[in-house]
Every structure is written in C-alpha cells, then in structure tokens.
Amino acid sequence: MTYTLVLLRHGESEWNAKNLFTGWVDVDLTDKGRAEGARAGQQLKDAGILPDIVHTSLLRRAISTANLSLDAADRHWIPVKRDWRLNERHYGALQGKDKKQTLETYGEQQFMEWRRSYDTPPPVIDEGDEFSQAGDPRYDGLGDAMPGTECLKDVVKRMMPYWENDIQQDLRDGLTVLVAAHGNSLRALVKTLDGISDDDIAGLNIPTGMPLVYELDDDFAPTNPGGRYLDPEAARAAADAVANQGR
Numbered sequence: 452m453t454y455t456l457v458l459l460r461h462g463e464s465e466w467n468a469k470n471l472f473t474g475w476v477d478v479d480l481t482d483k484g485r486a487e488g489a490r491a492g493q494q495l496k497d498a499g500i501l502p503d504i505v506h507t508s509l510l511r512r513a514i515s516t517a518n519l520s521l522d523a524a525d526r527h528w529i530p531v532k533r534d535w536r537l538n539e540r541h542y543g544a545l546q547g548k549d550k551k552q553t554l555e556t557y558g559e560q561q562f563m564e565w566r567r568s569y570d571t572p573p574p575v576i577d578e579g580d581e582f583s584q585a586g587d588p589r590y591d592g593l594g595d596a597m598p599g600t601e602c603l604k605d606v607v608k609r610m611m612p613y614w615e616n617d618i619q620q621d622l623r624d625g626l627t628v629l630v631a632a633h634g635n636s637l638r639a640l641v642k643t644l645d646g647i648s649d650d651d652i653a654g655l656n657i658p659t660g661m662p663l664v665y666e667l668d669d670d671f672a673p674t675n676p677g678g679r680y681l682d683p684e685a686a687r688a689a690a691d692a693v694a695n696q697g698r
C-alpha cells in the first residue's frame with residue numbers, strides 16, 4: 452500500500468508581498484496568492500491527484516488557498532479538518548517587523564539564526580503588542596500551550612501529535628490527503644518525513660502555492676524522498692526567492 456500526501460504552502464500573502472515577518476498574524480492572500488491557489492488546484496487536477504480530505508491551519512491564508520485550489524480541482528466538497536498545530540511558526544516579537552530592516556539592524560548571523568536555526572526562537576512577543584494573538588478566541592482552548600514565540604523545534608513538537616494521530620489516520624484509511632499550511636509548519640513536516648538533520652533543515656525553503664507530492668510506504672517513509680513538485684522548475688525558482696527574503 453502506498454499513501455499519497457500533498458503538501459501545499461499558501462499562496463503569496465499580503466505580508467509576504469510587503470516582506471514582513473508574519474507568523475500567527477492572520478493576513479489575507481494577495482491577488483497573486485489567490486491565482487497561485489487556483490493554479491495549484493489545476494496542477495493537481497491535471498496530474499490526476501485528487502484529494503479526499505484537506506487539513507488546514509486556523510489561518511486565513513491557508514484556508515483560502517485550500518478553498519481556491521480545491522475549487523479549481525472540482526474537489527471543493529471534500530471534508531476538512533483545521534487545527535492550530537498546522538499554524539505557521541509563531542514569530543514572537545518579530546511579527547509585523549520588516550525583514551530587510553531586521554537584517555540591517557541585527558546583522559546576517561542573528562537574522563538567519565532567528566529565521567532558520569533549529570532551536571533559537573526570536574524574543575517572546577508582549578501580550579499587549581498589536582500583533583500578539585493573546586485573547587484571540589480561536590486559541591481559547593490552548594491554555595499553557597499558547598506560544599509567545601517558537602523555533603522550528605517547537606513547531607516539530609506541536610505538529611507531531613497531529614501528524615501521527617490525525618493525518619496518518621486518514622492516510623491509513625486510504626485517503627489522498629491535502630495539507631494546506633505554511634512555510635515553517637511544512638518545513639517541520641518535511642523534516643520529519645525525510646529525516647532531515649537539525650542543521651540541514653536550515654537550507655530547505657518551501658515556495659508558495661506549489662503542490663509537493665509524497666508517496667509514502669506503510670511506515671510513512673517516502674518512496675520518493677524529498678517529494679515531487681508538479682512544476683519543479685518554477686518551485687526551485689520560488690524557493691530561492693524565499694531563501695533570499697530580506698536581501
């Protein structure tokens with residue numbers, strides 16, 4: 452039995468376009484991002500990869516991308532599950548800050564440590580900060596699990612139970628699963644799937660709006676390590692652009 456898992460980062464968001472650290476701030480897609488969502492669905496349809504169920508984060512940019520892509524693939528009617536564990540990495544006090552300015556102020560080493568090191572989180576966001584999610588009703592049930600900042604290691608930790616209990620169960624049931632999420636929550640999932648080391652994951656960037664298809668064996672190990680982008684050339688160029696943000 453092979454399982455089919457499709458990972459899709461949301462299309463370009465308003466804050467991707469403005470080059471701002473986003474994290475849990477619930478920004479919308481741009482027109483370009485909406486077009487990317489629809490194009491992703493068309494690519495899935497053309498490839499004959501038709502999701503039976505979709506998992507999204509609780510953030511609008513992932514939810515809208517899922518809707519647009521499924522609409523384009525004529526799969527708008529499939530069941531959906533949403534969970535905070537698929538949210539983008541909480542970017543702490545960097546949420547709302549300009550990436551270029553942050554690079555200029557703190558220098559390359561600190562900037563990259565906050566962006567891509569495995570276990571160094573940015574400073575904690577103040578609860579009174581305009582970009583804090585404290586008090587947001589969608590996170591009411593989280594209690595102490597509510598983050599004030601996260602590094603990728605924290606994202607792996609909070610994403611794992613959802614991967615193991617929810618997504619794996621749907622795959623075991625024989626469903627083709629679409630996960631519509633975010634750059635860093637998907638990096639956490641890819642790290643787990645491909646067994647990428649804590650150091651090497653720094654070099655992996657996920658482009659917006661490009662379906663990444665994994666075929667998994669019974670133990671959820673990829674039979675196609677690294678997965679397969681349906682448009683590999685465009686995906687490579689878009690991933691390079693993510694890597695170079697702030698420059």
Ligand SMILES: O=C(O)[C@@H](CO)OP(=O)(O)O
Nearest residue numbers: 471472473474539566634
């Ligand atoms: O700002 C963010 O939340 C993420 C994704 O857009 O950025 P980065 O790629 O710098 O981790």
